[in-house]
Amino acid sequence: MSEQEKPLFCDCDVIHEDVVNRVREKMYEKEQYIDLAALFKIFADGTRVQLLHALEQGEMCVCDLAVLIGATKSAVSHQLKTLRMSNLVKFRKEAQTVFYSLADSHVEDILNKGFEHIWE
Amino acid sequence: MSEQEKPLFCDCDVIHEDVVNRVREKMYEKEQYIDLAALFKIFADGTRVQLLHALEQGEMCVCDLAVLIGATKSAVSHQLKTLRMSNLVKFRKEAQTVFYSLADSHVEDILNKGFEHIWE
DNA sequence: ATAGTAGTTGAAAGGTTGTTCAACCAATCA
DNA sequence: TGATTGGTTGAACAACCTTTCAACTACTAT
Numbered sequence: 457m458s459e460q461e462k463p464l465f466c467d468c469d470v471i472h473e474d475v476v477n478r479v480r481e482k483m484y485e486k487e488q489y490i491d492l493a494a495l496f497k498i499f500a501d502g503t504r505v506q507l508l509h510a511l512e513q514g515e516m517c518v519c520d521l522a523v524l525i526g527a528t529k530s531a532v533s534h535q536l537k538t539l540r541m542s543n544l545v546k547f548r549k550e551a552q553t554v555f556y557s558l559a560d561s562h563v564e565d566i567l568n569k570g571f572e573h574i575w576e
Numbered sequence: 577m578s579e580q581e582k583p584l585f586c587d588c589d590v591i592h593e594d595v596v597n598r599v600r601e602k603m604y605e606k607e608q609y610i611d612l613a614a615l616f617k618i619f620a621d622g623t624r625v626q627l628l629h630a631l632e633q634g635e636m637c638v639c640d641l642a643v644l645i646g647a648t649k650s651a652v653s654h655q656l657k658t659l660r661m662s663n664l665v666k667f668r669k670e671a672q673t674v675f676y677s678l679a680d681s682h683v684e685d686i687l688n689k690g691f692e693h694i695w696e
Numbered sequence: 697a698t699a700g701t702a703g704t705t706g707a708a709a710g711g712t713t714g715t716t717c718a719a720c721c722a723a724t725c726a
Numbered sequence: 727t728g729a730t731t732g733g734t735t736g737a738a739c740a741a742c743c744t745t746t747c748a749a750c751t752a753c754t755a756t
Contacts, residue, residue, distance in 0.1 A: 468638075468639040468642055468643070468649050468701080468702075468703095469639065469643075469701090470639065470640060470643045471637055471639050471640055471673065471702085472636070472637065472640050475634065475636060475640060476636070476640050476643060476644050478633070479630055479633040479634065479636070479644060480644060482632075482633050483626075483629065483630065483644070484629070486622070486626070488691075488694075489622045489623075489625045489626040489629065490622040491694050492619075492622075492625050492687070492690050492691060492694055493619065493620050493621050493622040493624070493625050495690050495693060495694055496616045496617075496619035496620040496625070496690060497616075497620040497713095499612075499613065499616035499619075499620075500613050500616040500617040500619075500620040501613050501713085501714075502606070502609045502610040502612075502613040503609075503714080503715095504613070505609045505612050505613050505616070506603075506606070506609040509603065509604070509609065510599055510603060512602075513598070513599040513602050514595065514598075514599065516592070516595060516596075516599070517591055517592070517732080517733090518588075518732070518733060518734090519588040519589060519590065519591050519731095519732065519733085520590060520591055520592050520595060520596050522588055523588070523589075523590045523596060524596050524599060524600060524603070525606075527715090528715080528716075528717095529588050529732075529733065529734090530715080530716070530717080530718095530733090530734080530735085531714075531715055531716080532733095533732095533733060533734055533735085534714075534715080534734085534735085535714085536733095536734095537734080537735085551722095551723060551724075551732090552722070552723045552724070552731065552732045552733070553591065553723095553732065553733085554732075554733065554734095562689075562692065562693045565689055565692075566686075566689050566690065566693065567612070569682075569685055569686050569689050570612050570615055570616060570686065571608075571612060572682065572685075573615060573682045573686065574608075574611050574612055574615055588731085588732075588733095589731090591732085617743095621743085621744075623744080623745095637702080637703090638702070638703060638704095639701095639702065639703085647745090648745080648746075648747095649702075649703065649704090650703090650704080650705085650745080650746070650747080650748095651744080651745055651746075652703095653702095653703060653704055653705085654704085654705085654744075654745080655744085656703095656704095657704080657705090671702090671753065671754075672701065672702045672703070672752065672753045672754070673702065673703085673753095674702075674703065674704095
C-alpha cells in the first residue's frame with residue numbers, strides 16, 4: 457500500500473491544490489514521522505536530558521547519577537531503561553556496579569541543537 | 577537560592593565522589609533541563625513533526641495542511657496553536673485564510689538531526 | 697440580511713507517561 | 727550462611743496529552 461492511498465478524508469476543501477500537490481511529493485511516509493516523534497519523546501523529559509547531559513561528561517553508575525540529579529535509584533533506573541531501549545546509552549557491568557555512558561555522538565548533537573535553540 | 581542548595585537526599589550513597597563532584601560543576605540549573613525537555617516535547621508528536629516538515633516546503637493554510645496530512649481542521653489548528661505558542665511557527669492572515677510558516681531555521685536543524693539519527 | 701467557509705476554542709474521553717513503593721535478584725562481605 | 731548493597735522491576739496513581747465534538751468568531755458572497 458503506497459503513501460498515495462492514505463485516506464484523504466478531511467472536513468474541509470483543498471484551497472491551494474498546486475501547493476499541496478507539490479508539497480505532498482516531498483513528504484515521507486507517516487511512519488517516518490511517528491518514528492521521529494518517538495525519538496524526540498525520549499528527549500522530552502527533564503530527568504532524561506539531565507541524565508544524558510551528565511553522561512556527556514563521562515560514564516557513571518546508577519547511584520552516582522541518582523545523587524547527582526537528586527532522584528531515587530528507582531526513578532533513575534527506570535529512565536536509564538528507557539534510554540537503553542532507545543539505544544541512546546550503553547552500559548558495562550563491574551561486580552554489582554553498572555556503568556552507563558552515551559551510545560554515540562548523535563545524542564550530544566541533538567542535545568546541543570536543542571540548547572542552541574532555547575538560548576537563541 | 578543557588579543550584580548548590582538543591583536537596584541531595586537520595587536512597588543511596590555516592591560511590592565515586594570525585595567523578596560526581598567533577599561532573600556536578602559541568603551541570604546546568606535543573607530549570608535548563610526542564611526548558612530543554614519542553615522544547616523536545618513539541619517535537620514529540622507525529623502530527624506536529626509532520627506539520628513542521630510540511631512547512632519546510634513553504635507556507636500553507638490550515639485547510640491545505642489538514643488535507644495534506646489527513647487530519648481534521650480542528651486537530652491541525654490545535655497543534656498549530658501549540659507550535660505558535662512555542663514560537664516554532666509564525667503566521668499571516670489574508671482575509672479569512674491564515675498562512676503558517678516556520679519561525680526560523682533552528683526548527684529544520686533539529687528535525688534534520690533527528691532524521692539523521694533514526695536513519696543512522 | 698443570510699448562508700457558507702476558514703479558523704479557533706473549550707470540554708470531554710481515552711491513552712500515555714513518570715514517580716513512588718515494595719519486592720526482588722545478584723554480588724559482596726562478615 | 728546471613729546480611730548488606732547496587733540495581734532492576736511491576737503495579738498503582740496522578741498528571742498530562744491528543745483527538746473529537748460542538749459551538750463559536752469573522753470574513754465573504756449572494
